[in-house]
Every structure is written in structure tokens, then in C-alpha cells.
Amino acid sequence: MFIRSDVKNILGLLSRRDKLILLSLTVAQIVLSLLDLFGILAIGLLGLIAIGDASKIFEDSKFILFRNLNWMNDMSTDRQLFTIGILIVTSLLLKSFISMFINRKIVFFLSKKSAVISSDLLSKFMSLSMQDIYSKSFPEMIASIKTGVGTLIIGVISSLCLLISEVFSLLIVLLGVFMYDYQTAIILVLLFGAVSLVLYLTTHTKSRALGESSTSMNLALDNKLMELFTSYREIYVKNRLNFFNNKIRELNMKLAHNSAELNFIPYISKYVIEISLVVGAFLILFFQIIQSDLVQSIATIGVFFAAGARVSPSILRIQQSLVVIRTSYGSIIPTLKLINLVSTVKPQTQFRSKTIIKNPIRPLVQVSNVTYFYPGSKKPALTNVSLDLPEGSLVAIIGPSGAGKTTLVDLILGLLSPSSGSIKISGENPIDALNLWPGSIAYVPQDVTINSNSIRENIMLGYESTEFTDEEIIESLKFANLYQKVKNLETGLDTLLGEKGFKFSGGERQRLGIARAMLSKPRILILDESTSALDNDSEKMIINSIKGMHGVVTVVVIAHRISTIRDSDLIAYLVNGEIISQGNFQHIRNTIPNFDNTSKLI
Incomplete structure (x- = not known):
């Protein structure tokens, strides 16, 4: 038996x-x-x-x-x-x-x-x-x-x-x-x-x-x-x-x-x-x-x-x-x-929620000679990638589909471990950084997961209802240019969104995801195509909000719109898992042949 x-x-x-x-x-x-x-x-x-x-x-x-x-x-x-x-x-x-x-x-x-x-x-x-x-x-x-x-x-x-x-x-x-x-x-x-x-x-x-x-x-x-x-x-x-x-x-x-x-x-x-x-x-x-x-x-x-x-x-x-x-x-x-x-897995340490750390996080990310192979693959998804993200900077990671942009983000977040090389966040490896400074690192995916609960519960995903006030929730909604929409709803923050948030449009769901990320006032914010479904006015307001955090919050953006990346302090251009150029926007335009035509950014 x-x-x-x-x-x-x-x-x-x-x-x-x-x-x-x-x-x-x-x-x-x-x-x-x-x-x-x-x-x-x-x-x-x-x-x-x-x-x-x-x-x-x-x-x-x-x-x-x-x-x-x-x-x-x-x-x-x-x-x-x-x-x-x-x-x-x-x-x-x-x-x-x-x-x-x-x-x-x-x-x-x-x-x-x-x-x-x-x-x-x-x-x-x-x-x-x-x-x-x-x-x-x-x-x-x-x-x-x-x-x-x-x-x-x-x-x-x-x-x-x-x-x-x-x-x-x-x-x-x-x-x-x-x-x-x-x-x-x-x-x-x-x-x-x-x-x-x-x-x-x-x-x-x-x-x-x-x-x-x-x-x-x-x-x-x-x-x-x-x-x-x-x-x-x-x-x-x-x-x-x-x-x-x-x-x-x-x-x-x-x-x-x-x-x-x-x-x-x-x-x-x-x-x-x-x-x-x-x-x-x-x-x-x-x-x-x-x-x-x-x-x-x-x-x-x-x-x-x-x-x-x-x-x-x-x-x-x-x-x-x-x-x-x-x-x-x-x-x-x-x-x-x-x-x-x-059977042989040791559970990760339970993440703290809002513990005050004596030594605050420095929003500095260092990627050093990172190579990564997906299991079973003989071809590396990333090869010898090095990238320094200065404190409080706006960094864009761009490149054609399949270049390794999301893989690089997953490595920075600690979801994947480098096959070789290292990644440090404020001097710590990503997993330790997440434990030491809970809420200080936030991530917004392209497809934001919305459940059928209320707007408040969706924004407070992973937190107890007593951990944040309505004022803090409203502040994050304002950052994401979603407050007026919620304010005009009959039941406000208590509005039920339905399965997969069908009551919100694709752009509104992305903004809800941004509001969710900003609730914990992160010092490092990573946006993976997180503004792709926004209209121009909404994106402009969010970009202005991001610019307002310059020098305080390090923002990493994967995007395909010129309006999102033009003012970036640093842009890394990936092709086939390698950074072939990095610098400001003008530098990328000058060093990448046919950049304007191939990227479809302009």
C-alpha cells in the first residue's frame, strides 16, 4: 500500500x-x-x-x-x-x-x-x-x-x-x-x-x-x-x-x-x-x-x-x-x-511587518558580474551583468522582448538566485534585505493581481487591517492618481471590486497596484511595465510623483514609453541577456543603432 x-x-x-x-x-x-x-x-x-x-x-x-x-x-x-x-x-x-x-x-x-x-x-x-x-x-x-x-x-x-x-x-x-x-x-x-x-x-x-x-x-x-x-x-x-x-x-x-x-x-x-x-x-x-x-x-x-x-x-x-x-x-x-x-527545505524566517530598524536602509543596489541560467537551460538568461543603482536615482531597464529585463528584476528582488556573481541591497543580499527592512522594497508587476475584496483590503494586501490608517491609504491613492475615482464611489474604500477587479479598468488596476506598493513608503520601488495600461495624463501624474521622490527613493523602471524613461538618471539597454550600453537617454540614442525605430519608444 x-x-x-x-x-x-x-x-x-x-x-x-x-x-x-x-x-x-x-x-x-x-x-x-x-x-x-x-x-x-x-x-x-x-x-x-x-x-x-x-x-x-x-x-x-x-x-x-x-x-x-x-x-x-x-x-x-x-x-x-x-x-x-x-x-x-x-x-x-x-x-x-x-x-x-x-x-x-x-x-x-x-x-x-x-x-x-x-x-x-x-x-x-x-x-x-x-x-x-x-x-x-x-x-x-x-x-x-x-x-x-x-x-x-x-x-x-x-x-x-x-x-x-x-x-x-x-x-x-x-x-x-x-x-x-x-x-x-x-x-x-x-x-x-x-x-x-x-x-x-x-x-x-x-x-x-x-x-x-x-x-x-x-x-x-x-x-x-x-x-x-x-x-x-x-x-x-x-x-x-x-x-x-x-x-x-x-x-x-x-x-x-x-x-x-x-x-x-x-x-x-x-x-x-x-x-x-x-x-x-x-x-x-x-x-x-x-x-x-x-x-x-x-x-x-x-x-x-x-x-x-x-x-x-x-x-x-x-x-x-x-x-x-x-x-x-x-x-x-x-x-x-x-x-x-x-522534506529538506528550511522555511524562511517570517517577515516582520512594520518593525523599526535602528539602521535604516540605504536605497543602493549593486549588481556585480551576475550570470543566471534557468534550470535545464544551457544558454544563460543573463551574462556577466553589472549595474550600480545610486541612492535616490531613477533607473530604466530597456531592451527587446526576451532580453532578460524581468529576469534581472527577479534577481534584484531575491526571487531568483544568481548562478554566479552577486547582488547587494544596502550591503545585504536581497532576501536578508527584505527581512531587515520590511516594506522598504516594493514591486509593481505589469499584471496587478486584484481580488474580489474591497479597495481597502486590496491595497492592504498582506497586512492586518489595523496596521495602516485610512489617511495612509488615501495618501498612497493620491500618489497613484486614483483618489478622486475612489472618493466618487458610493462606498469609497469599502467598495467591493469583484473577481479580478472587474469593476476597474486595466489602467485603474495598475494604479491600484502602485498605490499598494506605496502604502509602506518604500525606499526602493521597482516598476515592471507598471504604467503600460495608463492613459497619458495618468502616466504623467505618476511620473511627476516619482520625480518628486528623487534623491530619496531609488526607482527601477522597465518601460517602453519615452515619457517614462526620458528623464532617467541611468538607462541600461539589454540584448540577449547582456547590457550593451548604459548611460542617460541621449547616450543610449547615440550608441544604439536605429534605437528610435527598433525600440518603438518615440
């Missing part, structure tokens, strides 16, 4: 203390089975008292567990029956209540561990390199972290604890019955053993296949829904909505069939075991009538039914645990792959 590395990785999710707690609770469940054994044999005792010679019963070697009750010999038969009945009810109820309490402890304990492990797994995953993160299917990663961990912990580990305790409890009960009547015990073992084996062989492969199939189809369904929602305009115009509706309906039908199959499996086990119990009782009665007197036969039948009444639920729980484990294993394969992927 599980390969060795899977078991190791699953157990590795639990600390030594966690394992000891689970072991203690499981052992407690096993010990409780003694109460079951007492109740089962006491039922046989009850039958003998009812129709046998009560004066000698407590000296019978078959009732070694009850020899300490020989003080009951002086009681009347009715009093003995009543007393034994009370003991039976008490032992069985006590076992059930304590078992329920322990199971609740196990489930709640593992549920909390599931939340912790899920957070740790996310932290490790987000500590991977950017290319590793983006090489994964996001719906699959979301499912692995959101539901996969819960299925792993509750569906596998919890079921495994239940399986172990039920197996040992079953063995203890069978051993006790064997001490009473070995023929009854043998019939129980052979009958229910054969039934359990047949049920396991007929359901375990099917359960895993259904689990794997359901996981695959759920991911396919999520992907189709994502495609439908994110590409609605194109799909609507192409008149392909019915295609998606039919595909989604088809996947839902298959999932419904799988769900019905999985939900019916426990019923098969239930009815088969019920039939087995009746057949076993007939066999016991047949052998006992042949070999024993009627009194002994009735007592033995009582023990068989009592044992069967406790054994049957145990077998059902064992069978159900095996089905759950098999089904869960089929659905947690992506989660196991993720655990494997991040």
Missing part, C-alpha cells in the same frame, strides 16, 4: 511528543478491550446461572476471571442474575464511553496537528525558488495544502490508530473466548477471518482506484472551472459556453458515480458480516448440541452472540479503516509528492 519513503515522510510530520501521545491513546484503547472481554464472558456466566447449578458456577475453571466473585454463591439466583447483569451493562457501557472519549481526543488532537502541518507545508513550499513554485499546478498545490493534509492526518493516521487498537482488541477478545471454549473461538476466527480477507481483497484495490480517480477528476474539474471563470470573455465570444458546461457536467457525473461506489462499500461489509454472524451461530449450536449438554450449549451460544456483537463492529471498523486508508492514499498522492519535495 504505502512505500517505505511514504511512511517515513508521514511519520516525519509528527514530533516525538506527538507520536508518544498517539501511542498512549492507542494503548489505552487496547486496554479497554478487557472490559469487553469481561462483559462477553459474563454473558455466558449469566446463561449458566439462569439454567444451571448456580452453587458451583464460580468454581468452574472456564470462569477463572470470575473466581473472585465466589461470594455471590450465597445469593439467590435472582440476585445473582441481577448483579451479573449490572456488571455486564456497566463494563460494556464504561468501555463504550471511555472509548468514545479517547477517540474524540485522537480526532481533535490530529485535527489541530493537521492545521499546524498544513501551515508548515505552505511555509516550506513558499520557501522554494520561484521557478519551482511556478512549475507546479496551483489547483493541485491548493488541494494538497488545503484538503490533502487533512485527509492524510485524519484519513490515514487517525484510521491507522483505530486499526491498530481494533486489531489488538479483537485478539484479546478472541483469546478470552478461546479460554472459555476453544471450538467457539476457532469458529469465530475462521469465519470472520475468512470474511474479512474476502472483503479486504474485493474492496481495497477498488477503494484506492476510486480515490485516485476522484482526486484526478476533482483537479480536472477545478481547472475547467478556473478556465471558464478566467477566460469568460473569450469563451463567450467564441460561443463555447456549452462546451464547458458539458465537460463540467461530465466530470460531475463521474464524481457522483465514484462517490456512490465509495459510500456503498461499508454497506457490503455490514450485510456480509451480519449473515456470517447468523451462520456462525448455527454452526456453534450444531457442534454444541452434538458434544455438550443443553445447558452448556445455551451458555456457549450466549458467549458466541456476545462475542459476535463486539467482534462484528470491530471487524467493520477494521474494514472501514482499511477502506479509508486505501481511499485516502489514492487522494493524497499529490500531498505526498509535495511533502517529498519540501
